[in-house]
Amino acid sequence: MYRISIKAYIAAVYVASLFNSKAKTMLKVRKNWQKNLEGKIERDAKYIWFHCASAGEFEQGKPLIEKFRYEQKDARILVSFFSPSGYEMHKNYKHADIVTYLPWDTPKNAKEFCKIINPEIFILVKYDLWYYHIKEAKNLGAKVFLISGIFRDNHWLFKAGKSFFQVMMQNFSWLFVQDENSKNLLNKKNIQHCSVAGDTRYDRVIEIAETEFKDELIENFSKNSKLLIAGSTWSEDQNILAQVYKNIKQELKFVIVPHELDHKHIKEIQSLFSDSVLYSEASLENIEAAKVLIINKMGVLSRVYRYAHIAYIGGGFGKGIHNTLEAAVYGIPVFFGANFHKFLEAKALINCEAAFSISNSENLLNKIEKLLNNKEYYLKTSKSAQKHVYSQKGIISIIYDKIRDFEN
The missing domain is CATH 3.40.50.2000 (Glycogen Phosphorylase B;)
Structure with a gap:
């Protein structure tokens, strides 16, 4: 069902691109992504990979990115975006070695992307959960984390079927959620490897203000x-x-x-x-x-x-x-x-x-x-x-x- 949904979504973007400039851009920026990524990657290096849907999620991930950069100065950091607007705003972000687009979440793309970047740690921000990329990162030995997560009764994962939800969640080493309600919902679904950490934006706005x-x-x-x-x-x-x-x-x-x-x-x-x-x-x-x-x-x-x-x-x-x-x-x-x-x-x-x-x-x-x-x-x-x-x-x-x- 998930694979069918992804194919349907990609097809919808192709149709929308005929009359919608944003959809057209989403297709354009993903052309030749392998070649572009291979041209930036440092061979044999292991990457700490952050994924953000767009600019708002990047603001939530940014304090943690900079914490890794400060504490692990030799680490290689890659930031991926789903949306063109997020990428355009932060493509020259100085604390990342590579800023790139995430390709469509197909088994082939995910396998190639993860093989190229060889992630050591994969950190997803808030809600942009792409199953095949998560699965491939885990298969390559990466530790996978979610930060600033929010789960509600109507979360799409709860509707995707019990087996798919369990498989998705078991790929994560740990889930950091924003509130007790999210943690309780996960616990009820037999997901115990989670904790309430709060919203990382608090640290970010304090840093900006100071x-x-x-x-x-x-x-x-x-x-x-x-x-x-x-x-x-x-x-x-x-x-x-x-x-x-x-x-x-x-x-x-x-x-x-x-x-x-x-x-x-x-x-x-x-x-x-x-x-x-x-x-x-x-x-x-x-x-x-x-x-x-x-x-x-x-x-x-x-x-x-x-x-x-x-x-x-x-x-x-x-x-x-x-x-x-x-x-x-x-x-x-x-x-x-x-x-x-x-x-x-x-x-x-x-x-x-x-x-x-x-x-x-x-x-x-x-x-x-x-x-x-x-x-x-x-x-x-x-x-x-x-x-x-x-x-x-x-x-x-x-x-x-x-x-x-x-x-x-």
Whole structure:
């Protein structure tokens, strides 16, 4: 059944590529993958292999990659991506010896890929579990691990059949999951080689927050003003933010960092905020007088949040919210839409009264004004956000030490 599903998926991508540019790219980047990989590989070396679906999962894996690089300076590290966007963002990542695409998960591809890289350790991040690559890595003697895993009742593996699930899980040396619910579900399925380690993103956002960063444009923009920074926004988020901007009574400047940076999307935001300035067109002279800044630059959001008084995280009116921890680590109140229930970190922030889910612009406006009008309430919320994030510090060391136990 799994092999049939993979074939059907690949066929669907081929069909979609006729009219969808992303599907076309997925096919294009996987052409001649063997030749490309063999040209990068160091013969007779054993690799520590990390696999990430895309950029978000890479952020979860990155602290562990860098822990291996720091502790084992002679180790060879390979990072594979499934999505073109993740690869493009991190293809020049300095702590990996090789960054590559994962080929389609067929028996032939998996056998060739694993034979070329000769993995010593294979670490998968969160959920991108490709059976044939996992199986081949294990067959070659690699220790296989999952980090930041989440399992729910409706996880696809639970629907794939008891025998397939058991075979898949037995390929892993250990599974590090994010919460007790995931561990309990695995235990009920007779999977005992697992433990609750938490979400590795906590260590990552703390590292980013504690790394010095300055942006003169944003500093000039925020001079004598408080900022609401809205990150990874989509159309629904921007419509709500535009209404808040029109109706808010307090002095509050807006920074919009959209999820999509294409020309069409930027124009859409500019039409909502007529007095906005684009980051790429801003200067130290013209930015201070602006009221809305649109950041059309990739890869800066997690650092830019440090300038915020309040943060808004996009995606909550679509498939799901984006990274809330990137903002919360700076000790600021966090807002997002209603679709957050699958995100453990968001629920944790709500439970400690550091974050708020909103349903419409009026709801968001009322809560923002309450924070701005009540300093004591604002400080309490802000402290709760930072306290929660720092309470989770140290996850990477726990995972690394456990993995090393399997090496010895």
